[in-house]
Amino acid sequence: MDGARQLDRVRSVIQDVFAELGGDVSERPSEAVLIRNGFFCGHRFTCGGLQAVWFVEEREVKFFDRDGSMIRVMHLFRENLGRPRQAA
Numbered sequence: 618m619d620g621a622r623q624l625d626r627v628r629s630v631i632q633d634v635f636a637e638l639g640g641d642v643s644e645r646p647s648e649a650v651l652i653r654n655g656f657f658c659g660h661r662f663t664c665g666g667l668q669a670v671w672f673v674e675e676r677e678v679k680f681f682d683r684d685g686s687m688i689r690v691m692h693l694f695r696e697n698l699g700r701p702r703q704a705a
Contacts, residue, residue: 624660627678627693631662631669634680634689640664 628648636642646664650657662669666683671693680689 627660627671628662630691631671631678632664634669634678634691635662635664635667638667638680638682638688640667 628646632642632646635646640646642664646662646669649661651659651661651670658674659670659672662671668681668685669678670681671678676693678691678693679687680691682688
């Protein structure tokens, strides 16, 4: 899957999870590119106080509630874009 299609798919998954978690998804979540040590490392999405961070190299998305506590981790695989796991 090329980068643009992968990003679109990740956006869709994140919006679905935000809706499941009670976020207001009437508008598209805001998005920021993440840079670490001068290199691209992922994207941060926010929606109604909820946050999701997609770590590209690690192939995972971490979801955070309105208090900043991690509530879910999704591991992204080539064959299966999301497999949810509850945060510890």
